[in-house]
Amino acid sequence: MENLEQIRDRLLARFPGAEVTLINNPGPSAQHSLLLGLAQAREIALFLRDDPALRLDYCSNATGIDWPAKEFTDVVRTPVKDAAGATLRILEEKTKRVTPGFLEVVYHLYSMEKKHGPVVIRLRTGNRTDQVTVPSLTPVWRSCDFQEREIFDLYGVNFEGHHDLRRILMWDGFKDHPMRKDYVAPDDYEWEPTPHGAVLEKAKAHYPAPPPATVP
Amino acid sequence: MTDPEIASPSAFPEPSVLATHSAATVRPVHDEFHGDLLEVSMGPQHPSTHGVFRMVVTLDGEVIVKLKPVFGYLHRNHEKLGENTTYLGSMPYTDRLDYLCSMTNNWAYALAVEKLAGQPVPERAEYVRVILAEMTRLVNHMCLVGFLFNDLGTSFTPLLYAFREREKFIDLFESLSGSRMMCNFQRFGGCRANPSPEWLGAVSKLVDGFPKFLDEYEQLLTGNEILLARTQGVGCLSPELAVQAGITGPMLRASGVGYDIRKADGYGIYPRFDFRVPIGAHGDTYDRYMMRILEMRESVKILQQALRDIPAGPVMDPKSRLRNFRPKPGEAYGRIEGPKGEIGFYLISDGSPNPLRYRVRAPSFVNLTVIEDMCLGRTVADSVVILGSVDIVLGEVDR
Amino acid sequence: MTPEAPITDNEREELRRQGIMLTSLQEIYNWGRSNSVWPLQFGLACCAIEMIATATARFDIARFGAEVFRPSPRQADLMIVSGTVTKKMAPQVIRLWNQMPEPKYCIAMGACAISGGPFKQGYNVLKGIDRFIPVDIYIPGCPPRPEALLNGLIELQKKIRGEKLTGPNAARHLRPDGPGERLVPEFGEHDLNPPHDPEVWQAPSLPRKT
Numbered sequence: 001m002e003n004l005e006q007i008r009d010r011l012l013a014r015f016p017g018a019e020v021t022l023i024n025n026p027g028p029s030a031q032h033s034l035l036l037g038l039a040q041a042r043e044i045a046l047f048l049r050d051d052p053a054l055r056l057d058y059c060s061n062a063t064g065i066d067w068p069a070k071e072f073t074d075v076v077r078t079p080v081k082d083a084a085g086a087t088l089r090i091l092e093e094k095t096k097r098v099t100p101g102f103l104e105v106v107y108h109l110y111s112m113e114k115k116h117g118p119v120v121i122r123l124r125t126g127n128r129t130d131q132v133t134v135p136s137l138t139p140v141w142r143s144c145d146f147q148e149r150e151i152f153d154l155y156g157v158n159f160e161g162h163h164d165l166r167r168i169l170m171w172d173g174f175k176d177h178p179m180r181k182d183y184v185a186p187d188d189y190e191w192e193p194t195p196h197g198a199v200l201e202k203a204k205a206h207y208p209a210p211p212p213a214t215v216p
Numbered sequence: 217m218t219d220p221e222i223a224s225p226s227a228f229p230e231p232s233v234l235a236t237h238s239a240a241t242v243r244p245v246h247d248e249f250h251g252d253l254l255e256v257s258m259g260p261q262h263p264s265t266h267g268v269f270r271m272v273v274t275l276d277g278e279v280i281v282k283l284k285p286v287f288g289y290l291h292r293n294h295e296k297l298g299e300n301t302t303y304l305g306s307m308p309y310t311d312r313l314d315y316l317c318s319m320t321n322n323w324a325y326a327l328a329v330e331k332l333a334g335q336p337v338p339e340r341a342e343y344v345r346v347i348l349a350e351m352t353r354l355v356n357h358m359c360l361v362g363f364l365f366n367d368l369g370t371s372f373t374p375l376l377y378a379f380r381e382r383e384k385f386i387d388l389f390e391s392l393s394g395s396r397m398m399c400n401f402q403r404f405g406g407c408r409a410n411p412s413p414e415w416l417g418a419v420s421k422l423v424d425g426f427p428k429f430l431d432e433y434e435q436l437l438t439g440n441e442i443l444l445a446r447t448q449g450v451g452c453l454s455p456e457l458a459v460q461a462g463i464t465g466p467m468l469r470a471s472g473v474g475y476d477i478r479k480a481d482g483y484g485i486y487p488r489f490d491f492r493v494p495i496g497a498h499g500d501t502y503d504r505y506m507m508r509i510l511e512m513r514e515s516v517k518i519l520q521q522a523l524r525d526i527p528a529g530p531v532m533d534p535k536s537r538l539r540n541f542r543p544k545p546g547e548a549y550g551r552i553e554g555p556k557g558e559i560g561f562y563l564i565s566d567g568s569p570n571p572l573r574y575r576v577r578a579p580s581f582v583n584l585t586v587i588e589d590m591c592l593g594r595t596v597a598d599s600v601v602i603l604g605s606v607d608i609v610l611g612e613v614d615r
Numbered sequence: 616m617t618p619e620a621p622i623t624d625n626e627r628e629e630l631r632r633q634g635i636m637l638t639s640l641q642e643i644y645n646w647g648r649s650n651s652v653w654p655l656q657f658g659l660a661c662c663a664i665e666m667i668a669t670a671t672a673r674f675d676i677a678r679f680g681a682e683v684f685r686p687s688p689r690q691a692d693l694m695i696v697s698g699t700v701t702k703k704m705a706p707q708v709i710r711l712w713n714q715m716p717e718p719k720y721c722i723a724m725g726a727c728a729i730s731g732g733p734f735k736q737g738y739n740v741l742k743g744i745d746r747f748i749p750v751d752i753y754i755p756g757c758p759p760r761p762e763a764l765l766n767g768l769i770e771l772q773k774k775i776r777g778e779k780l781t782g783p784n785a786a787r788h789l790r791p792d793g794p795g796e797r798l799v800p801e802f803g804e805h806d807l808n809p810p811h812d813p814e815v816w817q818a819p820s821l822p823r824k825t
Contacts, residue, residue: 027546028334143462
């Protein structure tokens with residue numbers, strides 16, 4: 001199978017103006033991925049499926065990922081020097097930068113005919129609140145049907161063109177998207193003998209320590 | 217349409233809305249093409265749905281005109297828990313995904329983490345994994361055939377045979393791992409315990425006697441007139457639809473598509489073994505049944521080769537770390553051919569002890585995509601058999 | 616007012632040797648009930664497989680008269696809650712419990728049915744079926760071995776044999792005020808509504824020495 005760079009170049013030649021970005025995976029698995037622009041994602045997916053050299057006819061896995069907004073602090077250190085050139089002190093300038101959060105949908109594609117893969121493609125939403133619509137790839141690969149419904153249920157990604165977009169794992173009246181990182185589960189804590197980690201916080205909230213005995 | 221009660225749309229809300237809210241199990245629906253239909257809710261407590269699966273079936277007389285599966289009754293938040301615990305902490309949870317095949321689930325997860333961290337596995341551990349995975353496949357297929365016959369109405373007899381034999385296997389699992397069902401045996405970079413020669417001898421003895429059991433089982437079941445009448449030509453799945461819908465495992469191969477991840481990916485040491493991948497011709501329920509029987513025979517062949525060739529040595533890579541395990545940032549998707557199909561784990565690491573994303577690609581969940589296509593035009597009794605032949609385990613479907 | 620044990624065991628044994636069986640209505644009623652407990656054929660999760668294993672030849676629950684797994688709650692005496700009860704499933708489980716006729720018993724099989732078990736921190740997991748249904752026997756384990764389930768059944772039989780027919784301590788199904796039906800929760804926007812039945816379950820108080 002050709003590598004991802006060749007696939008990207010072919011895609012860019014075939015679909016002028018499409019956004020196709022190669023995303024490198026720094027880990028040892030070296031499963032790199034292609035980030036597709038939302039506008040032409042479905043055409044590209046169709047092309048990947050039907051191209052005689054690739055024939056990625058089997059979408060194995062479709063899943064969502066939540067990337068919440070991340071705050072970074074950049075520190076710039078500038079030494080303040082006197083006339084002789086000796087360092088007096090170091091000025092630290094801190095700037096805060098926030099990378100916006102977004103939701104991501106990842107598809108792992110294989111070819112049953114050519115027996116190769118995986119080719120990983122990604123779609124990203126604009127943000128995590130109101131621009132959460134991506135084109136559904138269920139018309140291209142039917143195996144995405146339930147998996148996209150699951151992403152809609154648990155992450156709140158809206159799939160445009162999905163024939164039956166309903167909640168699948170939680171009940172219909174449920175309002176939250178529990179797989180998001182900022183989801184807070186309903187508090188039904190009960191006493192545990194050895195709380196630790198996140199449970200310890202809940203334990204403290206439910207069973208506050210008694211005030212220290214006042215010494216007369 | 218004279219009765220305003222029935223004609224008004226508000227009297228009958230969309231079936232999908234009612235499907236999850238209504239306590240009613242049977243209710244009339246009106247369809248402009250078919251006239252008066254009956255909607256029957258099968259499950260979540262139903263003896264034939266293999267757990268807490270639910271199908272909302274719309275019937276025209278006795279014929280199914282619509283079937284909507286309803287999931288989530290065993291949604292145990294596996295993925296959320298996996299993101300809140302360490303990499304090793306998720307290993308016992310994988311046992312409880314497909315609770316008939318904990319060994320293959322362990323392996324799939326270990327494989328994904330090993331890909332993520334670039335962790336090698338010693339030779340002996342690879343053999344132990346193959347032995348355990350193929351034993352699991354035997355157990356799963358045996359039980360599936362038993363459950364399938366339960367759905368056909370045999371009331372337990374084939375299942376008793378299957379469980380009699382299963383006990384022998386899970387006794388061996390227990391003596392190796394300490395638990396009958398939840399083995400929690402694979403680790404990143406090997407296995408938890410080194411099997412003794414006596415244990416391997418016991419497996420060898422069991423495996424050598426297995427074809428005899430299989431002959432007995434097949435003699436009892438395969439030529440059975442009721443089986444032939446109830447399964448041949450029932451629930452046909454075309455190869456095109458099977459590929460399009462991402463069906464994997466014996467169900468895909470019954471439709472005539474020769475795709476086995478053991479051959480396609482060649483993970484572990486499977487390329488060393490000589491085995492064939494059985495392929496069906498019709499894609500009906502009978503072929504799906506036969507796939508299981510034939511695969512068991514091939515698994516016996518793999519097991520005999522693996523038990524013959526297994527080398528001595530450690531089963532754990534000495535450089536592997538289990539505690540304080542922090543893989544480098546990156547992501548990996550690892551998959552194996554489980555007894556039910558492709559079981560895969562997708563992991564994203566951000567360098568912390570917990571995975572940022574922990575995703576289970578469950579074969580039974582995706583295999584259910586085509587349940588409606590296979591059941592349309594059949595009777596309710598057939599839908600039970602078709603569902604039985606798909607081989608679902610709800611722990612994995614809902615996760 | 617029924618006299619407790621109006622006849623001693625020795626006297627009864629003496630009579631038995633003479634060919635006279637003497638028993639009380641309470642005893643023979645409970646003896647009969649305890650040896651023909653019909654469980655509901657109702658599997659939730661992993662523990663259901665061990666429940667099936669208990670019913671098969673090696674462990675053979677039929678030795679204790681409980682092999683008749685009934686698919687219909689109307690015919691069942693015992694509900695073995697075998698596995699994780701999710702919030703989506705909880706109303707159905709309670710509805711099944713309500714459909715079972717009295718006298719009925721509940722075994723919470725496995726860690727999940729007792730407290731949520733390994734999945735306790737999950738957002739969709741009910742932290743123990745005893746939040747809605749009165750449980751008679753708890754069987755720990757994940758999953759409990761078939762022997763443990765048999766032990767639980769034997770304990771339940773002991774409990775049934777000890778039940779009174781009359782008086783203020785009579786069994787629940789013989790008291791006119793004995794509640795047979797339990798509250799079925801509704802699906803809320805974030806959680807079940809109510810999250811637990813206050814008549815059955817209260818959050819444990821602070822277990823700390825003062």
